[in-house]
Structure formats: structure tokens, C-alpha cells
Amino acid sequence: MTTTIIDRCEQHGLRMTDQRRTIAQVLQEADDHPDVEEVFNRASARDPRISIATVYRTVKLFEESGILEKVEFGDGRARYESADRDHHDHLIDLNSGKVIEFVDDEIEALQVRIAAKLGYRLKGHRLELYGVPLKK
Known part of the structure; x- marks a missing residue:
């Protein structure tokens, strides 16, 4: 990865609140494919003020901006990974x-x-x- 998720958010002109930064850091550090609930669990452990609704909105914004890619593996959960990763x-x-x-x-x-x-x-x-x- 050449840039971080936070860098790409800033390059896209997204306003980066403290909560969005925390969510972006959680996603950047993920070595798995977390769903929104897992992102929420990890982010709220760092900042208890983060709500599940904030995570849903932020993940959707990141996806719509081309920063995250949604992947679905047939288990009914949408999971996410950084969109700039090498093909795999x-x-x-x-x-x-x-x-x-x-x-x-x-x-x-x-x-x-x-x-x-x-x-x-x-x-x-x-x-x-x-x-x-x-x-x-």
C-alpha cells in the first residue's frame, strides 16, 4: 500500500473528524476482512463515544469514495478491505x-x-x- 486510508480520505477531500480517523485507523490495521460490527467493536474500544451508526455511515462514505471495497462471502455479512490493495x-x-x-x-x-x-x-x-x- 502506498498510502494510508487516512491519506486517501484527505486526498478525496473528506472531512476527517476524530471518530472517522479512529475508524480509518482500525480499517488500516485490519489484517482480516471485518464487517461493520467488528469495525465498531474495535473502534469503540479506542473511543467509546463512537456509535454503530457512525461506523455504518463512515464505512459507506469510504466505500462510495473508492477507499474501501465491499466483499461478500455468502455468509450474509458485508466485509471490507482497502480498495488500493494489490490483486488477490x-x-x-x-x-x-x-x-x-x-x-x-x-x-x-x-x-x-x-x-x-x-x-x-x-x-x-x-x-x-x-x-x-x-x-x-
Whole structure:
């Protein structure tokens, strides 16, 4: 990441209140894909004055500004990650809900070849794999 979420908010001209800064810091530090309730739990632990409504409004503003990307993994929860992250795909553990990020050059090349074979130039994609751990 070249800039922080706070930097990108400021570049977009968003007014950064103390509460928005706290929410942005929580999102910046997340190494998972938190939903709004998890962002609220983390942010309100730092600043008890932050309400769930403030988190909802702030996350929506960040998403609409192109700062955050919403991802949904079929569990009914919208989760968020920074929109400027390098491309990656996701493997979702159906038992634990854990989301594993990965990049695989073979998969990337295969997708380009498939698009070309069908007469298209690939402009982007999103790949989500759902699985359960192998028994060992």
C-alpha cells in the first residue's frame, strides 16, 4: 500500500473528524476482512463515544469514495478491505469462516487464456473459493 486510508480520505477531500480517523485507523490495521460490527467493536474500544451508526455511515462514505471495497462471502455479512490493495483472490473456510488471501500465477494466466478463447480481453475478475480443511 502506498498510502494510508487516512491519506486517501484527505486526498478525496473528506472531512476527517476524530471518530472517522479512529475508524480509518482500525480499517488500516485490519489484517482480516471485518464487517461493520467488528469495525465498531474495535473502534469503540479506542473511543467509546463512537456509535454503530457512525461506523455504518463512515464505512459507506469510504466505500462510495473508492477507499474501501465491499466483499461478500455468502455468509450474509458485508466485509471490507482497502480498495488500493494489490490483486488477490480469496479462499473461505466454510467451517471457521476464516478468509485466506492468495495469489496464484497459474490461475491468473488461465483466466486470461479463457477470456481470450471466448473472444474477450480480461479487464478484471474476482475469485472466491469455498472449502473445508482436508482431514489429516
